[in-house]
Amino acid sequence: xxxxxxxxxxxxxxxxxxxxxxxxxxxxxxxxxxxxxxxxxxxxxxxxxxxxxxxxxxxxxxxxxxxxxxxxxxxxxxxxxxxxxxxxxxxxxxxxxxxxxxxxxxxxxxxxxxxxxxxxxxxxxxxxxxxxxxxxxxxxxxxxxxxxxxxxxxxxxxxxxxxxxxxxxxxxxxxxxxxxxxxxxxxxxxxxxxxxxxxxxxxxxxxxxxxxxxxxxxxxxxxxxxxxxxxxxxxxxxxxxxxxxxxxxxxxxxxxxxxxxxxxxxxxxxxxxxxxxxxxxxxxxxxxxxxxxxxxxxxxxxxxxxxxxxxxxxxxxxxxxxxxx
Amino acid sequence: xxxxxxxxxxxxxxxxxxxxxxxxxxxxxxxxxxxxxxxxxxxxxxxxxxxxxxxxxxxxxxxxxxxxxxxxxxxxxxxxxxxxxxxxxxxxxxxxxxxxxxxxxxxxxxxxxxxxxxxxxxxxxxxxxxxxxxxxxxxxxxxxxxxxxxxxxxxxxxxxxxxxxxxxxxxxxxxxxxxxxxxxxxxxxxxxxxxxxxxxxxxxxxxxxxxxxxxxxxxxxxxxxxxxxxxxxxxxxxxxxxxxx
Numbered sequence: 001x002x003x004x005x006x007x008x009x010x011x012x013x014x015x016x017x018x019x020x021x022x023x024x025x026x027x028x029x030x031x032x033x034x035x036x037x038x039x040x041x042x043x044x045x046x047x048x049x050x051x052x053x054x055x056x057x058x059x060x061x062x063x064x065x066x067x068x069x070x071x072x073x074x075x076x077x078x079x080x081x082x083x084x085x086x087x088x089x090x091x092x093x094x095x096x097x098x099x100x101x102x103x104x105x106x107x108x109x110x111x112x113x114x115x116x117x118x119x120x121x122x123x124x125x126x127x128x129x130x131x132x133x134x135x136x137x138x139x140x141x142x143x144x145x146x147x148x149x150x151x152x153x154x155x156x157x158x159x160x161x162x163x164x165x166x167x168x169x170x171x172x173x174x175x176x177x178x179x180x181x182x183x184x185x186x187x188x189x190x191x192x193x194x195x196x197x198x199x200x201x202x203x204x205x206x207x208x209x210x211x212x213x214x215x216x217x218x219x220x221x222x223x224x225x226x227x228x229x230x231x232x233x234x235x236x237x238x239x240x241x242x243x244x245x246x247x248x249x250x251x252x253x254x255x256x257x258x259x260x261x262x263x264x265x266x267x268x269x270x271x272x273x274x275x276x277x278x279x280x281x282x283x284x285x286x287x288x289x290x291x292x293x294x295x296x297x298x299x300x301x302x303x304x305x306x307x308x309x310x311x312x313x314x315x316x317x318x319x320x321x322x323x324x325x
Numbered sequence: 326x327x328x329x330x331x332x333x334x335x336x337x338x339x340x341x342x343x344x345x346x347x348x349x350x351x352x353x354x355x356x357x358x359x360x361x362x363x364x365x366x367x368x369x370x371x372x373x374x375x376x377x378x379x380x381x382x383x384x385x386x387x388x389x390x391x392x393x394x395x396x397x398x399x400x401x402x403x404x405x406x407x408x409x410x411x412x413x414x415x416x417x418x419x420x421x422x423x424x425x426x427x428x429x430x431x432x433x434x435x436x437x438x439x440x441x442x443x444x445x446x447x448x449x450x451x452x453x454x455x456x457x458x459x460x461x462x463x464x465x466x467x468x469x470x471x472x473x474x475x476x477x478x479x480x481x482x483x484x485x486x487x488x489x490x491x492x493x494x495x496x497x498x499x500x501x502x503x504x505x506x507x508x509x510x511x512x513x514x515x516x517x518x519x520x521x522x523x524x525x526x527x528x529x530x531x532x533x534x535x536x537x538x539x540x541x542x543x544x545x546x547x548x549x550x551x552x553x554x555x556x557x558x559x560x561x562x563x564x565x566x567x568x569x570x
Contacts, residue, residue, distance in 0.1 A: 095513060103334065110334055110356065114513075114534050 084133040085141065085204060087211055090121045094129050097140025101195040105240075106164060107284050107301075116157035120145050120193065125223065126215045126232065128208060130196070142196030142204070144212050148231040149238070150186035161191075165240065165303060168282040177278050181238060181305055188235035189305075190216070194266070205268060206319045213311055236277075237306045241269050242284065244297035263297060271317050272306050279304035327529040327544050330362045336512045336532025337520045339478070343385045343430070344523040344530065346437065346481070347392035348413050349373045352382035366528050374412035378405060385523060389433035389440075389474065394418040394457035398427035420457045424450045434477045434519065439502050441465045441473040463501050468494065478518045481526050483546040485509050485518050507546040511535050 090098070099117045106113075120127055120143065127145030131138060152158045162182045169175045181189050194208075219232040244263040264270045273279060284301045306314070332341040332355050341352040342363070349367055351360060353375050363373050378387045379400030389396045394417055397406065401421050410419050424447055426432050432443035433454060440460040442451060451462050467476045468487040476487040484506045486495065499506045511521035512532040522531040524547055531540060544550055 096515070108333060110331060110358075113334055 085130055085201075086133045087128045087130055087208070089124045090127045090129050090143070090145070091124070092121055093138070094121060094140055094143075097131075097138065098129065098143050101140060101143055101197075102193070104242075105193075105195070106161070109164065111160045111164070112155075112157040115155060116161075119147060119152055119155060119157065123147065125219045126212070128211045128215070130200070130204065130208065141200055142194075142208065144192075144194040144196075144208050146190035146192050146212060146216055146232075146234065146237065148187070148234070149182060149189045149191055151231045153186060158191075168301065169280050169303070170282065171280050174278050174280045177305070178280075178303070181236060185236070187231070188233065190232075190234040190237050192237045192239045194239075194241075194268075196266075202267065202322050206315070206322055209268065209315060209318060213315065234308045236308060237311070238303065239269075239272055239276075239306065240301065240303050241266060243269065243281070243300050243302045245281070245300050247296050247298055267321065268314075268318055269302065271314055271321070272304055273302070275310040275314055276304035276306050326366075327531055327540050327547075327549055328362060328366060329531050329533045329535055329540070330359060331533045332359050336515075336534045337517075338385075338530050338532050339518075339520045339523045340383050340385045342523050342530065343388055343390065344525045344528075345371075345391050346525045347371055347417055348390075348395075350384055350388070350409075351375050352384050353377050354382055362530070366530075372412060372414065374409065376405060376408060376412070384430075386428050386430040386475070386520065389429040389435060389454075389458075390417075391435050391437045391458050391460065392417070393437065393459040394420060396429050396433070396454065396457060397421045398429055399423050400427055418457050420453065422450055422453055429474070430519070431472045431474045434474045434479045435460055436479045436481045436502075436504070438481065439463065441467075441477065441479075441498075441502070443473060444471050465498065465501070467498070475517050475519050478522055478524050479504070480524045480547050482548045483507070485511075485522075485543065485546055487516055487518065489516070505546060507542060509539060509542045509546075511539050511543070513539075 095114075095117055098120060099113060102113060102117060105116075123145060128143070129140055130142040131140055147158075149158065149162070166175070166178060166182065169178050192212075216232050216234065220229050223229045223232065242265055244265070246261045246263075262270075262273075264273075279302060281300045281302050284299045330338060332338060332352070335341075341355065341359075343350040348371050349363055351363055351373060360373070360375070367373055376384060378384045378397060379402065381387070387398050387400070395409065395413065397409070397419065399421060406419065406421060413419060422429065426443060426446060432446060434441045435454070435458055438460055440454055440458060440462045442454065442462050442464050444464045444466065446464070451464075454460065454462050465473055467473050468490040470476050470487060478485045479502065481504070483504050484498075484502060486498070486506055486508050488508050488510050490498075490506075490508045495506050495508065509518075510516060511518055512534040513536055515521050515532075515534075521535070522529060522543065524530075524543070526547075527549065529543055529547055529549055531543060535543075
């Protein structure tokens with residue numbers, strides 16, 4: 001079965017855009033549906049893949065470098081930036097960019113971040129970094145990957161991460177689930193790591209996650225050894241991300257409606273949260289400066305487990321969420 | 326001996342500390358393991374002083390100093406100034422500088438005999454550097470960068486410069502500085518040398534991302550392999566040019 005070429009192109013008309021700090025923070029922080037959607041600048045998304053499947057798969061396409069640049073109406077209003085984003089496989093040269101993005105992954109705690117970044121960069125079959133085409137600075141805008149917890153269980157960074165999660169989980173019920181997922185069931189669990197710059201256009205998200213989950217399914221067929229193929233047959237994904245909770249909501253225990261009180265930094269976290277089999281929150285110490293909008297909110301970490309079966313639903317919901325006019 | 330360490334998950338050790346032959350400054354707010362590394366190397370030989378400058382922790386990039394003196398930017402508060410005067414040895418002259426370019430650590434690279442300065446530094450500041458630090462001042466660029474303090478780490482025994490420095494530039498700088506120079510990187514390819522490491526005549530501290538190769542280059546150019554702290558460490562200036570490429 002030949003692999004379908006991975007080409008994502010998107011054409012949008014450039015329309016007037018306000019990039020005020022207020023509208024940016026609204027777009028990012030509030031739960032997505034109701035906000036006043038502004039139109040986005042036009043850009044093209046393309047995936048450059050340099051996949052090298054194993055020896056036994058000579059029949060498949062080995063390399064695809066498809067690229068389509070879109071030059072649309074050059075309406076340069078103030079604050080409008082034209083950008084061509086491209087998706088690449090992780091490579092060792094991306095070390096500093098990825099490390100920068102993941103600097104706050106565990107808050108201020110000192111851990112083997114360099115080792116973690118190395119793991120991500122070594123796994124070229126599953127994982128994507130987003131850069132601007134032909135950028136000399138090689139600035140990295142986003143990284144997304146899924147790491148099998150059992151495959152890397154010996155690595156110092158994964159051990160530290162597991163210990164950290166087990167330590168902060170205060171709820172008895174989920175603590176037991178967490179232990180299972182990190183221990184016995186770890187061979188089917190993928191740690192989903194997704195970090196990006198705050199103002200990355202949201203239209204990239206469906207493509208980014210499509211790329212990730214497609215790569216996972218391709219890896220289950222393409223990897224050279226049986227062991228590696230099985231390591232990508234994820235039954236669960238575990239996601240650790242940051243959210244903000246309104247301080248007042250904690251006092252109002254009667255209000256069981258958690259959703260209004262939570263501000264998701266990344267919109268896809270809300271979808272994952274809804275689809276998760278279980279989750280827990282814990283307070284997070286950060287040295288991030290407080291902005292005016294976030295003054296009444298506490299920064300918290302959110303850990304959730306999503307079954308792999310729910311992923312197609314997630315992809316669909318993400319697409320419909322982002323493409324809402 | 327060169328040591329690798331981290332400050333709160335950041336490998337930019339040269340930003341949060343300043344090491345000279347007479348004293349060592351470290352930023353407040355770091356973990357105890359950060360101080361203990363410095364103290365284990367330096368305790369009893371030179372004082373290790375915890376401080377902030379202008380309320381910030383980026384002290385390594387804001388101040389410039391050697392065994393003779395310490396220059397502080399105008400943003401330094403009076404309490405910090407007093408704290409430093411109390412903590413440092415008496416022969417070290419602590420001076421606050423009224424200079425528009427307030428990140429003195431980025432603008433000035435110096436050892437105990439000679440200093441490189443940013444080309445746009447005020448004339449008064451240049452005189453102050455010569456006076457307080459007891460050095461000869463040269464306005465230079467390194468690989469076309471005017472922030473000489475960022476792209477060069479200097480001690481009395483050697484210097485490490487930006488990796489793209491040309492050989493002619495290195496020869497010229499080596500003649501001025503009278504020490505051997507090597508172009509290299511720290512922290513796994515970072516070009517901002519002075520942010521990633523801090524060095525004196527007998528020891529160096531590098532970020533933990535520094536590879537073994539980079540570390541061995543640091544140890545060889547700064548001649549750290551068999552050095553011991555010495556209270557009479559007063560190197561005579563070599564009259565011969567010694568440039569390693």
